[in-house]
Amino acid sequence: MQDYKLLTALDAVIREQSFEKATKRLHITQSAISRRVKLLEAQHGQPLLIRNQPIKTTPLGQKLLGHFQRVLQLESELNKQLDQENQLQPLPLAVNADSLATWFIDALRPLLKQQKMILNLYVADESQTLERLASGEVLACVTSKPKTISGGESHFLGYMEYLCVATPSFIEHYFSEGINEHSLQQAPAMIFDQHDDMHLRFLLENFSLQRGQYPCHTVRSSQAFVDITLADGGYSLNSRLHIEKEIETGKLIHILPEKIIYVPLYWHCWELSGALMAQLTEDIISYCQKVLPQHQANHL
Template structure:
């Protein structure tokens, strides 16, 4: 019968999920690969079931996610307690957060600035599509996330932040080259689009709903960087659905044109965080809510 938690074993589980490899996890903890395997096996034996889905990527199963979420919260509380007793030797507190690229490149860092200037924090940012950041938190890898999902995970809180607005933009040169006869199904079939990655379904849904164009019926760049996304558009390499945060100044300068001003996509954003994650998470949540209250459309 499982009666207590050996945090040495949970540390091994956490290392394997982070490193995605038993050998690298062993190096991380300065032990042998055999010791890592033995610790995972012992933990699974104590619980009477597997904790990892041994595939690529390595993923914790439902119970593994619960344990890792608990372990992350314990680390936060432990670091806060240690800092209370060592006022002159503040150790950095690890803060794993999952955030979408557009938020990270626009409002997220400014929202964190007060906390970064006051506290010793070691950020570990998982950058995913806003529909997938929630999975990082559910897996126990992140203590908090910015996500488009409203539903909270058991043991966590969900707060509405506001909307990210996306507008379809291109340069005057690109418009002259591809859209001189208007923006329609025919012109969009040959004009290069731009998406973030294979999980970026905003553009796919946009063309399907408004122009009856399915994925594969038009050329499309894949650019896994919000900044490069804008740069490629400014270089007249393609048109794109871009966060208003990132392109507003270029629209005002005339470098980019809003192609479809009547078609603005609004994606709701929510802040999810584990309950009982400590005072640092409470302060971080307050800072995020205060900043987005002022800067994100409601």
């Protein structure tokens, strides 16, 4: 039998990434937070936290927080069934920025209209979001990784198509003599953050260019990727969903049409997370089957 008062302390430390900030979340002293975490570790006979920066959970800590999140979800649904109308259901989710900027909110729209819930969205690269689920911080995530974690389930959503684009004036300035190793060493590229290696791999695999051999902006916003590209600040890999209008109007040109990148997306969630999560999972899968390619193009 788990002591949920102790698990609440562990959850607060992970969410706030600080014992001190966890005290404000739970309105108890820092020493009380430390005692509760240490007591929980003593009960299980091993550490549950890796006390570095960022603070992370051990594998057992991940399992405990995953269990804790599912219990919170089930309790919220029970309260709703008992007609406690003021009870809001917490829904912590992890999603990559490009999905959030394109299809994700539309997929949530039916439940946003019907349910009383509090969204807590963690935004990270699609290769990193699964870690949030494994740590117990979220109930579900959008990720590029197909393999599920213990106690979870995985559903294929479709492919995000990424096109390499630039404005006509940018092309005239940097690529008037073609897109090749030499011209790409002069033209500013873009990456999202230190975890985003899509553009790095794109140039390495197609043009044998190593990191550091070309100028590169770091832009931590999907919309800013598009805006900076439209402002002639660089060329970039963008989701087709995000730039369809700009492509149609000629504001952006797909400069390497034979080199589309297909990134598979999966929806991971904990098993037995309750009716709300089951409905959300159904809505996410159904919507993605309509808007995301389910197969890669034959020539790729």
